[in-house]
Amino acid sequence: MKTFIIAAAFAAFLPVIAQAETLEFPSDDPVATVTIPDSWGPKETETGIDATSEDSAIYLSIDVADEKTSDTIIDEAFAFLQKNGVSIEEKTQKESEAEINGMKMKTFDWDGSDKEGPVNIGVAVLSPAEGKLLLITYWGTKGKQDAHDDELIAIISSLKPAG
Numbered sequence: 001m002k003t004f005i006i007a008a009a010f011a012a013f014l015p016v017i018a019q020a021e022t023l024e025f026p027s028d029d030p031v032a033t034v035t036i037p038d039s040w041g042p043k044e045t046e047t048g049i050d051a052t053s054e055d056s057a058i059y060l061s062i063d064v065a066d067e068k069t070s071d072t073i074i075d076e077a078f079a080f081l082q083k084n085g086v087s088i089e090e091k092t093q094k095e096s097e098a099e100i101n102g103m104k105m106k107t108f109d110w111d112g113s114d115k116e117g118p119v120n121i122g123v124a125v126l127s128p129a130e131g132k133l134l135l136i137t138y139w140g141t142k143g144k145q146d147a148h149d150d151e152l153i154a155i156i157s158s159l160k161p162a163g
Contacts, residue, residue, distance in 0.1 A: 022158070025049045030162035031064050032128040036155050047073055048134075051155075057144035058152065062159070065133045077123065077137045086139055088112045088121055101160045103128055118142040128161035 020037045024030035025048055036042040040051035040060075048063035061080075065073040081088070092111040099105065105126040112121050122138035136156070140148075 023049060024162055025062070026064055031132050032062070032134055032162050033158070033160050034062060034155060035158035036060075037151060040151075040155075047076070053148050053151070055144060055147075057141045058148050059137075059139040060152070060155065061135075061137045063135045063137070065135060066131050070133050070135075073133075073135050074123075077135060081121065081137070081139060084114065084139075086112055086114045086119060086121060100126065100156065103134075103159075103161065114139075114141075116141060120145065126159075134159070 019039070020035045021042075022033050022035045023042060023044075024033050025044055027044055034049065036049070036051045039054045042049055042051040045061070045063070047065070047069075048061060050059070050061035052059050061077070063073045063077065078088075088110045089112050090110065092109075094109045096107050096109075097105065098107065103126040105124050107122060107124040109120065109122045112119050119142060120138070120140045122136070122140075124134075124136040124138075126134050126136075128134055136159075145152075
């Protein structure tokens with residue numbers, strides 16, 4: 001999946017996200033900030049932030065973890081996908097590395113399916129501060145997700161350490 005790598009490569013050429021707010025999360029002790037369009041309905045979760053494109057073509061979450069909770073957060077992300085009927089074709093796994101706003105990012109991407117048909121699944125891990133990890137979970141409907149490339153690139157490129 002091209003989205004995470006494109007985000008790193010084109011960060012300098014992005015338009016401003018219309019009607020979007022920069023969110024710090026978690027709100028009680030911010031680790032990172034991200035700008036997500038209001039139309040995606042971003043909301044704080046127990047472990048981070050999630051959002052869905054207006055047409056439900058893309059689901060995106062960014063969860064905060066530390067050394068003690070990283071395995072749990074990763075397990076919960078995959079359990080969430082499975083609970084929502086997402087099947088991952090493990091043989092399609094691709095790995096890549098990039099850098100976003102000074103944070104090294106490792107991505108894992110797969111093809112898969114859900115009740116509506118073929119999807120792309122992506123998981124990325126990056127560290128905004130010592131001892132903290134961000135886990136980005138991406139689930140996009142093939143044939144619909146491409147309409148949101150600019151928004152997605154802008155969201156991922158806006159991700160920064162808090163402070």
